[in-house]
Amino acid sequence: MTTEHEQDPVHCAISDALSVLGDRWSLLVVRDVLRGINRFDSLQDSLHIARNILAQRLASLEEAGVLVKSPIKPNGKRMCYNPTPKCLGLIPVLVSLIDWTANWSSEEQKRWAKVIDKTTGEEVKIGIVDNNNNPIPMSQLSIQF
Amino acid sequence: MTTEHEQDPVHCAISDALSVLGDRWSLLVVRDVLRGINRFDSLQDSLHIARNILAQRLASLEEAGVLVKSPIKPNGKRMCYNPTPKCLGLIPVLVSLIDWTANWSSEEQKRWAKVIDKTTGEEVKIGIVDNNNNPIPMSQLSIQF
DNA sequence: CTCATGAGTTTTATTTTGAAACTAATTTAT
DNA sequence: ATAAATTAGTTTCAAAATAAAACTCATGAG
Incomplete structure:
Protein backbone atom coordinates (compact mmCIF):
# COMPACT_ATOMS: atom_id res chain seq x y z
CA MET A 1 0.00 0.00 0.00
CA THR A 2 0.95 3.68 0.34
CA THR A 3 1.88 4.03 -3.30
CA GLU A 4 2.86 7.47 -4.53
CA HIS A 5 0.14 8.74 -6.85
CA GLU A 6 0.59 12.22 -8.21
CA GLN A 7 -2.92 13.45 -7.42
CA ASP A 8 -3.42 11.45 -4.29
CA PRO A 9 -6.61 12.11 -2.36
CA VAL A 10 -5.71 9.28 -0.01
CA HIS A 11 -2.81 11.31 1.33
CA CYS A 12 -4.72 13.94 3.21
CA ALA A 13 -5.01 15.13 6.78
CA ILE A 14 -7.64 12.50 7.53
CA SER A 15 -5.60 9.60 6.24
CA ASP A 16 -2.54 10.96 8.03
CA ALA A 17 -4.53 10.83 11.23
CA LEU A 18 -5.91 7.41 10.39
CA SER A 19 -2.46 5.98 9.76
CA VAL A 20 -1.95 6.35 13.50
CA LEU A 21 -5.50 6.07 14.80
CA GLY A 22 -7.34 4.12 12.14
CA ASP A 23 -7.81 0.78 13.80
CA ARG A 24 -9.97 -0.89 16.36
CA TRP A 25 -7.75 -0.12 19.39
CA SER A 26 -5.62 3.01 19.23
CA LEU A 27 -8.29 5.50 20.25
CA LEU A 28 -9.39 3.24 23.09
CA VAL A 29 -5.81 3.14 24.35
CA VAL A 30 -5.74 6.92 24.13
CA ARG A 31 -9.00 7.14 26.04
CA ASP A 32 -7.71 4.88 28.80
CA VAL A 33 -4.44 6.74 29.12
CA LEU A 34 -6.36 10.01 29.38
CA ARG A 35 -8.35 8.36 32.14
CA GLY A 36 -5.17 7.62 34.01
CA ILE A 37 -4.76 3.96 33.10
CA ASN A 38 -1.11 4.01 32.20
CA ARG A 39 0.43 0.60 32.86
CA PHE A 40 0.68 -2.24 30.38
CA ASP A 41 -1.24 -4.76 32.43
CA SER A 42 -3.97 -2.34 33.50
CA LEU A 43 -4.53 -1.40 29.88
CA GLN A 44 -4.72 -5.06 28.95
CA ASP A 45 -7.17 -5.71 31.79
CA SER A 46 -9.28 -2.74 30.79
CA LEU A 47 -9.44 -3.39 27.08
CA HIS A 48 -9.06 -7.17 26.81
CA ILE A 49 -6.77 -6.59 23.89
CA ALA A 50 -4.22 -9.22 22.87
CA ARG A 51 -0.93 -8.44 24.60
CA ASN A 52 1.17 -8.44 21.44
CA ILE A 53 -1.25 -6.05 19.74
CA LEU A 54 -1.24 -3.78 22.77
CA ALA A 55 2.56 -3.70 22.70
CA GLN A 56 2.42 -2.79 19.01
CA ARG A 57 -0.14 -0.01 19.48
CA LEU A 58 1.72 1.49 22.42
CA ALA A 59 4.89 1.54 20.36
CA SER A 60 3.19 3.18 17.41
CA LEU A 61 1.43 5.75 19.58
CA GLU A 62 4.73 6.52 21.24
CA GLU A 63 6.43 6.87 17.88
CA ALA A 64 3.64 9.19 16.75
CA GLY A 65 4.30 11.40 19.77
CA VAL A 66 0.93 10.70 21.35
CA LEU A 67 2.27 8.85 24.39
CA VAL A 68 5.48 8.97 26.34
CA LYS A 69 6.87 5.82 27.88
CA SER A 70 8.93 6.26 30.99
CA PRO A 71 10.07 4.19 33.94
CA ILE A 72 8.01 4.63 37.08
CA LYS A 73 11.11 5.04 39.19
CA PRO A 74 14.33 6.46 37.74
CA ASN A 75 16.30 3.80 35.87
CA GLY A 76 13.65 1.22 36.71
CA LYS A 77 12.26 -1.37 34.37
CA ARG A 78 8.57 -0.94 35.23
CA MET A 79 7.11 1.38 32.67
CA CYS A 80 4.17 3.71 32.36
CA TYR A 81 2.61 5.46 29.43
CA ASN A 82 1.41 9.02 29.70
CA PRO A 83 -0.36 11.48 27.42
CA THR A 84 1.56 14.19 25.58
CA PRO A 85 0.03 17.54 24.56
CA LYS A 86 -0.56 15.94 21.16
CA CYS A 87 -2.61 13.34 22.98
CA LEU A 88 -4.71 16.02 24.65
CA GLY A 89 -5.28 17.35 21.16
CA LEU A 90 -7.31 14.22 20.51
CA MET B 1 -5.23 6.80 40.90
CA THR B 2 -8.46 7.98 39.26
CA THR B 3 -10.73 5.02 39.84
CA GLU B 4 -13.65 7.30 39.09
CA HIS B 5 -14.92 5.53 35.97
CA GLU B 6 -18.45 4.57 36.78
CA GLN B 7 -18.81 3.62 33.11
CA ASP B 8 -18.20 0.27 31.49
CA PRO B 9 -14.83 0.56 29.82
CA VAL B 10 -15.37 -2.27 27.37
CA HIS B 11 -18.74 -1.29 25.95
CA CYS B 12 -18.62 2.45 25.62
CA ALA B 13 -19.66 5.10 23.13
CA ILE B 14 -16.19 5.24 21.63
CA SER B 15 -15.96 1.52 20.94
CA ASP B 16 -19.50 1.60 19.57
CA ALA B 17 -18.39 4.26 17.12
CA LEU B 18 -15.21 2.38 16.32
CA SER B 19 -17.08 -0.81 15.55
CA VAL B 20 -18.37 1.04 12.48
CA LEU B 21 -15.58 3.52 11.85
CA GLY B 22 -12.52 1.92 13.41
CA ASP B 23 -10.58 0.84 10.37
CA ARG B 24 -8.36 2.19 7.65
CA TRP B 25 -11.08 3.09 5.18
CA SER B 26 -14.54 3.85 6.55
CA LEU B 27 -13.93 7.49 7.43
CA LEU B 28 -12.26 8.09 4.07
CA VAL B 29 -15.32 6.67 2.34
CA VAL B 30 -17.47 8.98 4.44
CA ARG B 31 -15.27 11.93 3.51
CA ASP B 32 -15.54 11.15 -0.19
CA VAL B 33 -19.29 10.68 -0.07
CA LEU B 34 -19.60 14.02 1.71
CA ARG B 35 -17.54 15.46 -1.12
CA GLY B 36 -20.06 14.15 -3.59
CA ILE B 37 -18.16 11.10 -4.80
CA ASN B 38 -21.00 8.64 -4.65
CA ARG B 39 -20.45 5.91 -7.26
CA PHE B 40 -18.64 2.63 -6.66
CA ASP B 41 -16.03 3.11 -9.34
CA SER B 42 -15.36 6.76 -8.51
CA LEU B 43 -14.81 5.83 -4.89
CA GLN B 44 -12.45 3.08 -5.94
CA ASP B 45 -10.58 5.47 -8.23
CA SER B 46 -10.37 8.07 -5.52
CA LEU B 47 -9.23 5.85 -2.69
CA HIS B 48 -7.37 3.02 -4.46
CA ILE B 49 -9.06 0.63 -2.11
CA ALA B 50 -9.49 -3.02 -3.07
CA ARG B 51 -12.89 -3.48 -4.67
CA ASN B 52 -14.04 -6.25 -2.37
CA ILE B 53 -13.10 -4.22 0.68
CA LEU B 54 -14.91 -1.19 -0.70
CA ALA B 55 -18.02 -3.28 -1.27
CA GLN B 56 -17.77 -4.50 2.33
CA ARG B 57 -17.31 -1.05 3.80
CA LEU B 58 -20.18 0.40 1.78
CA ALA B 59 -22.44 -2.40 2.99
CA SER B 60 -21.45 -1.90 6.61
CA LEU B 61 -21.84 1.88 6.41
CA GLU B 62 -25.22 1.39 4.84
CA GLU B 63 -26.23 -1.07 7.54
CA ALA B 64 -25.07 1.42 10.16
CA GLY B 65 -27.35 4.03 8.64
CA VAL B 66 -24.50 6.27 7.54
CA LEU B 67 -25.09 5.89 3.82
CA VAL B 68 -28.10 5.16 1.66
CA LYS B 69 -27.72 3.14 -1.48
CA SER B 70 -30.18 3.86 -4.22
CA PRO B 71 -30.47 3.40 -7.97
CA ILE B 72 -29.61 6.43 -10.02
CA LYS B 73 -32.73 6.02 -12.10
CA PRO B 74 -35.84 4.36 -10.70
CA ASN B 75 -35.59 0.56 -10.81
CA GLY B 76 -32.17 0.85 -12.43
CA LYS B 77 -29.14 -1.23 -11.57
CA ARG B 78 -26.60 1.59 -11.46
CA MET B 79 -26.27 2.59 -7.85
CA CYS B 80 -25.14 5.58 -5.87
CA TYR B 81 -24.33 6.09 -2.23
CA ASN B 82 -25.42 9.21 -0.42
CA PRO B 83 -24.97 10.61 3.07
CA THR B 84 -27.73 10.35 5.66
CA PRO B 85 -28.19 12.87 8.48
CA LYS B 86 -26.24 10.42 10.64
CA CYS B 87 -23.41 10.80 8.14
CA LEU B 88 -23.53 14.58 8.45
CA GLY B 89 -23.20 13.98 12.17
CA LEU B 90 -19.68 12.74 11.47
C1' DC C 1 -25.88 -5.30 -32.29
C1' DT C 2 -21.52 -4.35 -30.41
C1' DC C 3 -18.45 -2.51 -27.27
C1' DA C 4 -17.11 -0.12 -23.25
C1' DT C 5 -18.58 0.88 -18.55
C1' DG C 6 -20.48 0.02 -13.88
C1' DA C 7 -20.99 -2.64 -9.90
C1' DG C 8 -19.81 -5.78 -7.90
C1' DT C 9 -17.98 -11.21 -6.76
C1' DT C 10 -14.50 -14.86 -6.70
C1' DT C 11 -10.08 -16.50 -6.06
C1' DT C 12 -5.70 -16.68 -4.14
C1' DA C 13 -1.80 -14.66 -1.66
C1' DT C 14 -0.29 -11.75 1.98
C1' DT C 15 -0.88 -9.33 6.28
C1' DT C 16 -2.87 -8.58 10.61
C1' DT C 17 -5.01 -10.12 14.59
C1' DG C 18 -5.95 -13.05 18.51
C1' DA C 19 -5.10 -16.48 22.26
C1' DA C 20 -2.13 -18.74 24.83
C1' DA C 21 2.14 -20.01 26.49
C1' DC C 22 6.62 -18.52 27.59
C1' DT C 23 10.59 -15.26 29.43
C1' DA C 24 13.06 -12.56 32.38
C1' DA C 25 13.30 -9.10 35.53
C1' DT C 26 11.24 -7.09 39.71
C1' DT C 27 8.52 -6.68 43.73
C1' DT C 28 6.24 -8.56 47.67
C1' DA C 29 5.65 -11.83 51.21
C1' DT C 30 7.51 -15.18 54.58
C1' DA D 1 17.27 -14.32 52.16
C1' DT D 2 14.38 -17.14 49.65
C1' DA D 3 10.03 -18.19 47.53
C1' DA D 4 6.04 -16.57 45.30
C1' DA D 5 3.68 -13.45 42.60
C1' DT D 6 3.67 -9.32 39.27
C1' DT D 7 5.07 -6.83 35.40
C1' DA D 8 6.12 -6.10 30.76
C1' DG D 9 6.56 -7.82 27.39
C1' DT D 10 7.89 -11.77 23.27
C1' DT D 11 7.05 -16.03 20.75
C1' DT D 12 4.30 -19.23 18.47
C1' DC D 13 0.69 -20.70 15.82
C1' DA D 14 -4.15 -20.54 14.28
C1' DA D 15 -7.82 -17.62 12.49
C1' DA D 16 -9.47 -13.56 10.35
C1' DA D 17 -9.04 -9.50 7.47
C1' DT D 18 -7.01 -7.25 3.49
C1' DA D 19 -5.10 -6.75 -1.16
C1' DA D 20 -4.67 -7.53 -6.14
C1' DA D 21 -6.25 -9.42 -9.99
C1' DA D 22 -9.28 -11.76 -12.80
C1' DC D 23 -13.99 -12.76 -13.67
C1' DT D 24 -19.27 -11.95 -14.03
C1' DC D 25 -23.13 -10.00 -15.85
C1' DA D 26 -26.17 -6.34 -16.70
C1' DT D 27 -26.57 -1.64 -18.69
C1' DG D 28 -25.93 2.34 -21.70
C1' DA D 29 -23.88 4.53 -25.70
C1' DG D 30 -23.08 4.59 -30.52
Whole structure:
Protein backbone atom coordinates (compact mmCIF):
# COMPACT_ATOMS: atom_id res chain seq x y z
CA MET A 1 0.00 0.00 0.00
CA THR A 2 0.95 3.68 0.34
CA THR A 3 1.88 4.03 -3.30
CA GLU A 4 2.86 7.47 -4.53
CA HIS A 5 0.14 8.74 -6.85
CA GLU A 6 0.59 12.22 -8.21
CA GLN A 7 -2.92 13.45 -7.42
CA ASP A 8 -3.42 11.45 -4.29
CA PRO A 9 -6.61 12.11 -2.36
CA VAL A 10 -5.71 9.28 -0.01
CA HIS A 11 -2.81 11.31 1.33
CA CYS A 12 -4.72 13.94 3.21
CA ALA A 13 -5.01 15.13 6.78
CA ILE A 14 -7.64 12.50 7.53
CA SER A 15 -5.60 9.60 6.24
CA ASP A 16 -2.54 10.96 8.03
CA ALA A 17 -4.53 10.83 11.23
CA LEU A 18 -5.91 7.41 10.39
CA SER A 19 -2.46 5.98 9.76
CA VAL A 20 -1.95 6.35 13.50
CA LEU A 21 -5.50 6.07 14.80
CA GLY A 22 -7.34 4.12 12.14
CA ASP A 23 -7.81 0.78 13.80
CA ARG A 24 -9.97 -0.89 16.36
CA TRP A 25 -7.75 -0.12 19.39
CA SER A 26 -5.62 3.01 19.23
CA LEU A 27 -8.29 5.50 20.25
CA LEU A 28 -9.39 3.24 23.09
CA VAL A 29 -5.81 3.14 24.35
CA VAL A 30 -5.74 6.92 24.13
CA ARG A 31 -9.00 7.14 26.04
CA ASP A 32 -7.71 4.88 28.80
CA VAL A 33 -4.44 6.74 29.12
CA LEU A 34 -6.36 10.01 29.38
CA ARG A 35 -8.35 8.36 32.14
CA GLY A 36 -5.17 7.62 34.01
CA ILE A 37 -4.76 3.96 33.10
CA ASN A 38 -1.11 4.01 32.20
CA ARG A 39 0.43 0.60 32.86
CA PHE A 40 0.68 -2.24 30.38
CA ASP A 41 -1.24 -4.76 32.43
CA SER A 42 -3.97 -2.34 33.50
CA LEU A 43 -4.53 -1.40 29.88
CA GLN A 44 -4.72 -5.06 28.95
CA ASP A 45 -7.17 -5.71 31.79
CA SER A 46 -9.28 -2.74 30.79
CA LEU A 47 -9.44 -3.39 27.08
CA HIS A 48 -9.06 -7.17 26.81
CA ILE A 49 -6.77 -6.59 23.89
CA ALA A 50 -4.22 -9.22 22.87
CA ARG A 51 -0.93 -8.44 24.60
CA ASN A 52 1.17 -8.44 21.44
CA ILE A 53 -1.25 -6.05 19.74
CA LEU A 54 -1.24 -3.78 22.77
CA ALA A 55 2.56 -3.70 22.70
CA GLN A 56 2.42 -2.79 19.01
CA ARG A 57 -0.14 -0.01 19.48
CA LEU A 58 1.72 1.49 22.42
CA ALA A 59 4.89 1.54 20.36
CA SER A 60 3.19 3.18 17.41
CA LEU A 61 1.43 5.75 19.58
CA GLU A 62 4.73 6.52 21.24
CA GLU A 63 6.43 6.87 17.88
CA ALA A 64 3.64 9.19 16.75
CA GLY A 65 4.30 11.40 19.77
CA VAL A 66 0.93 10.70 21.35
CA LEU A 67 2.27 8.85 24.39
CA VAL A 68 5.48 8.97 26.34
CA LYS A 69 6.87 5.82 27.88
CA SER A 70 8.93 6.26 30.99
CA PRO A 71 10.07 4.19 33.94
CA ILE A 72 8.01 4.63 37.08
CA LYS A 73 11.11 5.04 39.19
CA PRO A 74 14.33 6.46 37.74
CA ASN A 75 16.30 3.80 35.87
CA GLY A 76 13.65 1.22 36.71
CA LYS A 77 12.26 -1.37 34.37
CA ARG A 78 8.57 -0.94 35.23
CA MET A 79 7.11 1.38 32.67
CA CYS A 80 4.17 3.71 32.36
CA TYR A 81 2.61 5.46 29.43
CA ASN A 82 1.41 9.02 29.70
CA PRO A 83 -0.36 11.48 27.42
CA THR A 84 1.56 14.19 25.58
CA PRO A 85 0.03 17.54 24.56
CA LYS A 86 -0.56 15.94 21.16
CA CYS A 87 -2.61 13.34 22.98
CA LEU A 88 -4.71 16.02 24.65
CA GLY A 89 -5.28 17.35 21.16
CA LEU A 90 -7.31 14.22 20.51
CA ILE A 91 -9.95 15.18 23.05
CA PRO A 92 -12.17 16.81 20.39
CA VAL A 93 -11.96 13.63 18.33
CA LEU A 94 -13.01 11.49 21.27
CA VAL A 95 -15.74 13.87 22.33
CA SER A 96 -17.19 14.10 18.85
CA LEU A 97 -17.16 10.31 18.51
CA ILE A 98 -18.94 9.93 21.84
CA ASP A 99 -21.50 12.58 20.95
CA TRP A 100 -22.07 11.00 17.56
CA THR A 101 -22.89 7.68 19.17
CA ALA A 102 -25.10 9.37 21.73
CA ASN A 103 -26.95 11.27 19.06
CA TRP A 104 -27.39 8.54 16.52
CA SER A 105 -27.33 5.14 18.16
CA SER A 106 -30.63 3.50 18.99
CA GLU A 107 -29.14 1.92 22.10
CA GLU A 108 -30.69 2.30 25.51
CA GLN A 109 -27.75 3.64 27.40
CA LYS A 110 -26.70 6.75 25.53
CA ARG A 111 -23.51 8.09 27.00
CA TRP A 112 -22.56 11.65 26.42
CA ALA A 113 -19.04 12.85 26.75
CA LYS A 114 -18.65 14.95 29.82
CA VAL A 115 -15.93 17.52 29.56
CA ILE A 116 -15.48 19.92 32.41
CA ASP A 117 -13.88 23.33 32.55
CA LYS A 118 -11.51 22.92 35.48
CA THR A 119 -11.59 26.61 36.27
CA THR A 120 -15.36 26.89 36.54
CA GLY A 121 -16.44 23.29 37.07
CA GLU A 122 -18.92 23.85 34.30
CA GLU A 123 -19.67 21.28 31.67
CA VAL A 124 -18.64 22.23 28.16
CA LYS A 125 -19.57 20.91 24.75
CA ILE A 126 -18.11 20.53 21.34
CA GLY A 127 -19.74 22.06 18.37
CA ILE A 128 -19.58 24.02 15.18
CA VAL A 129 -19.94 27.77 15.51
CA ASP A 130 -19.79 30.81 13.27
CA ASN A 131 -17.58 33.86 13.76
CA ASN A 132 -19.88 35.18 16.45
CA ASN A 133 -19.67 31.83 18.23
CA ASN A 134 -23.24 30.98 17.44
CA PRO A 135 -23.91 27.30 16.89
CA ILE A 136 -24.82 26.16 13.39
CA PRO A 137 -26.98 23.14 12.58
CA MET A 138 -25.20 20.37 10.75
CA SER A 139 -27.60 20.41 7.84
CA GLN A 140 -26.48 23.92 7.01
CA LEU A 141 -22.87 22.92 6.51
CA SER A 142 -20.85 22.24 3.45
CA ILE A 143 -17.43 20.79 3.95
CA GLN A 144 -14.28 21.41 1.94
CA PHE A 145 -11.44 19.10 2.83
CA MET B 1 -5.23 6.80 40.90
CA THR B 2 -8.46 7.98 39.26
CA THR B 3 -10.73 5.02 39.84
CA GLU B 4 -13.65 7.30 39.09
CA HIS B 5 -14.92 5.53 35.97
CA GLU B 6 -18.45 4.57 36.78
CA GLN B 7 -18.81 3.62 33.11
CA ASP B 8 -18.20 0.27 31.49
CA PRO B 9 -14.83 0.56 29.82
CA VAL B 10 -15.37 -2.27 27.37
CA HIS B 11 -18.74 -1.29 25.95
CA CYS B 12 -18.62 2.45 25.62
CA ALA B 13 -19.66 5.10 23.13
CA ILE B 14 -16.19 5.24 21.63
CA SER B 15 -15.96 1.52 20.94
CA ASP B 16 -19.50 1.60 19.57
CA ALA B 17 -18.39 4.26 17.12
CA LEU B 18 -15.21 2.38 16.32
CA SER B 19 -17.08 -0.81 15.55
CA VAL B 20 -18.37 1.04 12.48
CA LEU B 21 -15.58 3.52 11.85
CA GLY B 22 -12.52 1.92 13.41
CA ASP B 23 -10.58 0.84 10.37
CA ARG B 24 -8.36 2.19 7.65
CA TRP B 25 -11.08 3.09 5.18
CA SER B 26 -14.54 3.85 6.55
CA LEU B 27 -13.93 7.49 7.43
CA LEU B 28 -12.26 8.09 4.07
CA VAL B 29 -15.32 6.67 2.34
CA VAL B 30 -17.47 8.98 4.44
CA ARG B 31 -15.27 11.93 3.51
CA ASP B 32 -15.54 11.15 -0.19
CA VAL B 33 -19.29 10.68 -0.07
CA LEU B 34 -19.60 14.02 1.71
CA ARG B 35 -17.54 15.46 -1.12
CA GLY B 36 -20.06 14.15 -3.59
CA ILE B 37 -18.16 11.10 -4.80
CA ASN B 38 -21.00 8.64 -4.65
CA ARG B 39 -20.45 5.91 -7.26
CA PHE B 40 -18.64 2.63 -6.66
CA ASP B 41 -16.03 3.11 -9.34
CA SER B 42 -15.36 6.76 -8.51
CA LEU B 43 -14.81 5.83 -4.89
CA GLN B 44 -12.45 3.08 -5.94
CA ASP B 45 -10.58 5.47 -8.23
CA SER B 46 -10.37 8.07 -5.52
CA LEU B 47 -9.23 5.85 -2.69
CA HIS B 48 -7.37 3.02 -4.46
CA ILE B 49 -9.06 0.63 -2.11
CA ALA B 50 -9.49 -3.02 -3.07
CA ARG B 51 -12.89 -3.48 -4.67
CA ASN B 52 -14.04 -6.25 -2.37
CA ILE B 53 -13.10 -4.22 0.68
CA LEU B 54 -14.91 -1.19 -0.70
CA ALA B 55 -18.02 -3.28 -1.27
CA GLN B 56 -17.77 -4.50 2.33
CA ARG B 57 -17.31 -1.05 3.80
CA LEU B 58 -20.18 0.40 1.78
CA ALA B 59 -22.44 -2.40 2.99
CA SER B 60 -21.45 -1.90 6.61
CA LEU B 61 -21.84 1.88 6.41
CA GLU B 62 -25.22 1.39 4.84
CA GLU B 63 -26.23 -1.07 7.54
CA ALA B 64 -25.07 1.42 10.16
CA GLY B 65 -27.35 4.03 8.64
CA VAL B 66 -24.50 6.27 7.54
CA LEU B 67 -25.09 5.89 3.82
CA VAL B 68 -28.10 5.16 1.66
CA LYS B 69 -27.72 3.14 -1.48
CA SER B 70 -30.18 3.86 -4.22
CA PRO B 71 -30.47 3.40 -7.97
CA ILE B 72 -29.61 6.43 -10.02
CA LYS B 73 -32.73 6.02 -12.10
CA PRO B 74 -35.84 4.36 -10.70
CA ASN B 75 -35.59 0.56 -10.81
CA GLY B 76 -32.17 0.85 -12.43
CA LYS B 77 -29.14 -1.23 -11.57
CA ARG B 78 -26.60 1.59 -11.46
CA MET B 79 -26.27 2.59 -7.85
CA CYS B 80 -25.14 5.58 -5.87
CA TYR B 81 -24.33 6.09 -2.23
CA ASN B 82 -25.42 9.21 -0.42
CA PRO B 83 -24.97 10.61 3.07
CA THR B 84 -27.73 10.35 5.66
CA PRO B 85 -28.19 12.87 8.48
CA LYS B 86 -26.24 10.42 10.64
CA CYS B 87 -23.41 10.80 8.14
CA LEU B 88 -23.53 14.58 8.45
CA GLY B 89 -23.20 13.98 12.17
CA LEU B 90 -19.68 12.74 11.47
CA ILE B 91 -18.53 16.13 10.25
CA PRO B 92 -17.24 17.11 13.70
CA VAL B 93 -15.25 13.87 13.84
CA LEU B 94 -13.68 14.56 10.44
CA VAL B 95 -13.02 18.19 11.20
CA SER B 96 -11.38 17.41 14.53
CA LEU B 97 -9.19 14.76 12.89
CA ILE B 98 -8.12 17.21 10.20
CA ASP B 99 -7.42 19.93 12.72
CA TRP B 100 -5.47 17.51 14.90
CA THR B 101 -3.21 16.64 11.99
CA ALA B 102 -2.85 20.30 11.06
CA ASN B 103 -1.94 21.22 14.63
CA TRP B 104 0.40 18.38 15.44
CA SER B 105 1.96 16.99 12.31
CA SER B 106 5.40 18.21 11.37
CA GLU B 107 4.53 18.10 7.67
CA GLU B 108 4.85 21.15 5.47
CA GLN B 109 1.44 21.21 3.87
CA LYS B 110 -0.86 21.58 6.83
CA ARG B 111 -4.42 21.40 5.65
CA TRP B 112 -7.13 22.80 7.83
CA ALA B 113 -10.66 21.66 7.53
CA LYS B 114 -12.83 24.23 5.85
CA VAL B 115 -16.47 24.04 6.77
CA ILE B 116 -18.84 26.53 5.26
CA ASP B 117 -22.23 27.70 6.34
CA LYS B 118 -24.25 27.18 3.18
CA THR B 119 -26.70 29.92 4.08
CA THR B 120 -24.09 32.64 4.56
CA GLY B 121 -21.06 31.26 2.74
CA GLU B 122 -19.06 32.02 5.86
CA GLU B 123 -16.41 29.74 7.19
CA VAL B 124 -17.17 28.15 10.54
CA LYS B 125 -15.01 26.42 13.08
CA ILE B 126 -15.25 23.50 15.45
CA GLY B 127 -14.18 23.60 19.02
CA ILE B 128 -14.96 23.11 22.64
CA VAL B 129 -17.12 25.82 24.04
CA ASP B 130 -18.84 26.72 27.29
CA ASN B 131 -22.54 27.39 27.75
CA ASN B 132 -22.12 30.82 26.21
CA ASN B 133 -20.39 29.22 23.23
CA ASN B 134 -17.08 30.73 24.14
CA PRO B 135 -14.06 28.62 23.24
CA ILE B 136 -12.09 26.98 26.05
CA PRO B 137 -8.39 26.05 25.86
CA MET B 138 -7.62 22.34 26.00
CA SER B 139 -5.41 22.67 29.03
CA GLN B 140 -8.37 23.84 31.06
CA LEU B 141 -10.35 20.69 30.42
CA SER B 142 -10.94 17.63 32.50
CA ILE B 143 -12.68 14.69 30.87
CA GLN B 144 -15.07 12.12 32.15
CA PHE B 145 -15.80 9.51 29.55
C1' DC C 1 -25.88 -5.30 -32.29
C1' DT C 2 -21.52 -4.35 -30.41
C1' DC C 3 -18.45 -2.51 -27.27
C1' DA C 4 -17.11 -0.12 -23.25
C1' DT C 5 -18.58 0.88 -18.55
C1' DG C 6 -20.48 0.02 -13.88
C1' DA C 7 -20.99 -2.64 -9.90
C1' DG C 8 -19.81 -5.78 -7.90
C1' DT C 9 -17.98 -11.21 -6.76
C1' DT C 10 -14.50 -14.86 -6.70
C1' DT C 11 -10.08 -16.50 -6.06
C1' DT C 12 -5.70 -16.68 -4.14
C1' DA C 13 -1.80 -14.66 -1.66
C1' DT C 14 -0.29 -11.75 1.98
C1' DT C 15 -0.88 -9.33 6.28
C1' DT C 16 -2.87 -8.58 10.61
C1' DT C 17 -5.01 -10.12 14.59
C1' DG C 18 -5.95 -13.05 18.51
C1' DA C 19 -5.10 -16.48 22.26
C1' DA C 20 -2.13 -18.74 24.83
C1' DA C 21 2.14 -20.01 26.49
C1' DC C 22 6.62 -18.52 27.59
C1' DT C 23 10.59 -15.26 29.43
C1' DA C 24 13.06 -12.56 32.38
C1' DA C 25 13.30 -9.10 35.53
C1' DT C 26 11.24 -7.09 39.71
C1' DT C 27 8.52 -6.68 43.73
C1' DT C 28 6.24 -8.56 47.67
C1' DA C 29 5.65 -11.83 51.21
C1' DT C 30 7.51 -15.18 54.58
C1' DA D 1 17.27 -14.32 52.16
C1' DT D 2 14.38 -17.14 49.65
C1' DA D 3 10.03 -18.19 47.53
C1' DA D 4 6.04 -16.57 45.30
C1' DA D 5 3.68 -13.45 42.60
C1' DT D 6 3.67 -9.32 39.27
C1' DT D 7 5.07 -6.83 35.40
C1' DA D 8 6.12 -6.10 30.76
C1' DG D 9 6.56 -7.82 27.39
C1' DT D 10 7.89 -11.77 23.27
C1' DT D 11 7.05 -16.03 20.75
C1' DT D 12 4.30 -19.23 18.47
C1' DC D 13 0.69 -20.70 15.82
C1' DA D 14 -4.15 -20.54 14.28
C1' DA D 15 -7.82 -17.62 12.49
C1' DA D 16 -9.47 -13.56 10.35
C1' DA D 17 -9.04 -9.50 7.47
C1' DT D 18 -7.01 -7.25 3.49
C1' DA D 19 -5.10 -6.75 -1.16
C1' DA D 20 -4.67 -7.53 -6.14
C1' DA D 21 -6.25 -9.42 -9.99
C1' DA D 22 -9.28 -11.76 -12.80
C1' DC D 23 -13.99 -12.76 -13.67
C1' DT D 24 -19.27 -11.95 -14.03
C1' DC D 25 -23.13 -10.00 -15.85
C1' DA D 26 -26.17 -6.34 -16.70
C1' DT D 27 -26.57 -1.64 -18.69
C1' DG D 28 -25.93 2.34 -21.70
C1' DA D 29 -23.88 4.53 -25.70
C1' DG D 30 -23.08 4.59 -30.52
